[in-house]
Amino acid sequence: MTPFAYAHADDTATAIREGAGRGAKYLGGGTNLVDLMREGIEHPATLVDVTGLSTEIEDGDDGGLVIGGGVKNTALAADARIRARYPVLARAILAGASAQIRNMATVGGNTLQRTRCTYFYDKATRCNKRREGSGCDALEGFNRIHAILGASTACVATHPSDMCVALAMLDATVQLDGPEGARTIPFTDLHRLPGDTPATETNLRPGELIHAIALPASPIAAHSTYRKVRDRASYAFALISVAAAVELADDGTVGDVRLALGGVAHKPWRARIAEDALRGRPATEATFRAAAEAELADARPLRDNAFKIELAKRTIVAVLADLTESRA
Numbered sequence: 001m002t003p004f005a006y007a008h009a010d011d012t013a014t015a016i017r018e019g020a021g022r023g024a025k026y027l028g029g030g031t032n033l034v035d036l037m038r039e040g041i042e043h044p045a046t047l048v049d050v051t052g053l054s055t056e057i058e059d060g061d062d063g064g065l066v067i068g069g070g071v072k073n074t075a076l077a078a079d080a081r082i083r084a085r086y087p088v089l090a091r092a093i094l095a096g097a098s099a100q101i102r103n104m105a106t107v108g109g110n111t112l113q114r115t116r117c118t119y120f121y122d123k124a125t126r127c128n129k130r131r132e133g134s135g136c137d138a139l140e141g142f143n144r145i146h147a148i149l150g151a152s153t154a155c156v157a158t159h160p161s162d163m164c165v166a167l168a169m170l171d172a173t174v175q176l177d178g179p180e181g182a183r184t185i186p187f188t189d190l191h192r193l194p195g196d197t198p199a200t201e202t203n204l205r206p207g208e209l210i211h212a213i214a215l216p217a218s219p220i221a222a223h224s225t226y227r228k229v230r231d232r233a234s235y236a237f238a239l240i241s242v243a244a245a246v247e248l249a250d251d252g253t254v255g256d257v258r259l260a261l262g263g264v265a266h267k268p269w270r271a272r273i274a275e276d277a278l279r280g281r282p283a284t285e286a287t288f289r290a291a292a293e294a295e296l297a298d299a300r301p302l303r304d305n306a307f308k309i310e311l312a313k314r315t316i317v318a319v320l321a322d323l324t325e326s327r328a
Contacts, residue, residue, distance in 0.1 A: 002037070005046040009053060012177055012211065018048040020179045020207035026050050028070060028109035031101050036114065039121060041130060051106070054211055057081070063217030066175075069108030069210040073163070074099070076107060086215060088224035088243050089166040095228040096162035098235050108210035111164055111174075111190070112202065115157040115266075116237050117146065128154045129199045136198075144304040145239065148312075149296075150265040155198030156302060159191060159267050160237050166226055168268035169243040169260035172215050178208035187213065191267035198266070220247045220256050227319050228262070229311060238263035240312045246283070246323045254278045254287070254324075264299075264312060271295045274316065283324040285317060292316040 009015035019026055023045030025033060036042035054068030057079055065081060076082060077093040093102065096110075119125045119138045126135035138146055138156050146156040164187075172187040190202055215221075224245035230236040241262035249255035257278045259271040274295035281287045292313040299309045 002040070002043045004037075004044050006049065007046060008049045012053060012209070015048055015050050015053060015209055016178055016207060018046065019209060021046055024048055024207070026108070026209055028106035029072070029101075029104035030109070031097075031105045032109065032113040040123060041121065050108075050209065054108075060214055060217070064215045067107055067213045067215065069106065069111075069212055071107045073097070073102040073105045073107065073110060077102070084222070086166075086170060086218075086221045086224065088169060088221065088226045088245065089163065089215075091226040092162040092166035092228075092241075092243060095226060095241075107163070107213060110161055111167075111210060111213070112204075113161055114201065116160045117157040118142075120157060128194075129157065129201075132197070132199055139302070142304060143302040145237070145263075146302055146305055147265050148299040148301050148305060148308050149261075149269055150193040150267070151300065152194045152196065152198070154196050155194035155266065157194070157198070157266060158263055159265065161268070162226070162228060162238065162241060162262060164191070164268045165241055165260050165262035166224075166243045167213060167215075168270050169224070169245065169258045170215055170218065170221055171258070172213050174210060175212040175214060176204065176208045177211045178205055180205060182211070184214075188268070188270050194266045201266075218245075220245045220258060223247060223323060224258070225319060225323060227315060229315055240264065240308060240315050242312075242315050242319045244316075244319045244323060246320060248283055248324060252283055254281055254283050257320075259295075259316070261295075261312060261316075264308065271316075273297075278320075283320075285321060288317040288320040289313065291320075 007018040025044035027047045055070040058066045060066045077090045083090045125137040228241040243260045245258040247256040261269040274291040277291035277294045
């Protein structure tokens, strides 16, 4: 491990001042960053410890909730307000890792965790995330877990977080603070598709810190769920995941819907094409299948992951059917 300096931040102003230094990284639970340091992939000059900051879940002015960036995943999933008003988020977190990791991981750190692509972790391979312009061995390698949407010839990695899929579906916003001041952005704008610069994974500015994530008041969110399809039942990253919420009209049609996918792209994938195809349509399996087909029409499989396209479609249909049948 490369030597580094350590700074503990007692307040946000100190964190931002220390985090503005060249090569500085913020340390939350460390469940991803420390692993990457041990593997010699991350080489921060300074770790700025922010574990004591923004650790509350507060009621928002609009009736929603504001989740501090330092809130532990376990505490968030167990919060009664989350479980009642945003069940998709609690379920996504509980599907995401072992209890020990959830006890350590923070909301801000989970949001910024990096891909689990095996070629990213293997320094003997080519990876544009580790060394820009070196190439991507996953393109012609074993790519069963890789992206089918939004990928590029520079990178086909997927985003690993379950929590982030739920947050993308919930129209969350991210409250940031940094050397240039505070700002708020939609959660769906936080992460980037790879394009030609896959090492640039978010739209954070240098030195910015995730202060909080805000969930808007949303009646539809109470009728939400999360389903994760993976190779084994415990502690595995998603092959496909679906976060969904549905509100039925009095005539049985889909009045409103929110839908996001995990395991398919470099970022949590908000399925807006499918949403548009569902609104105002009968809540039937045929409608759900047509919407899933529309969303996956641009999917581009690799040698080993073509199965993901049909798996995604079937999972979307199954989740929507479960949500609507329970409300019929």
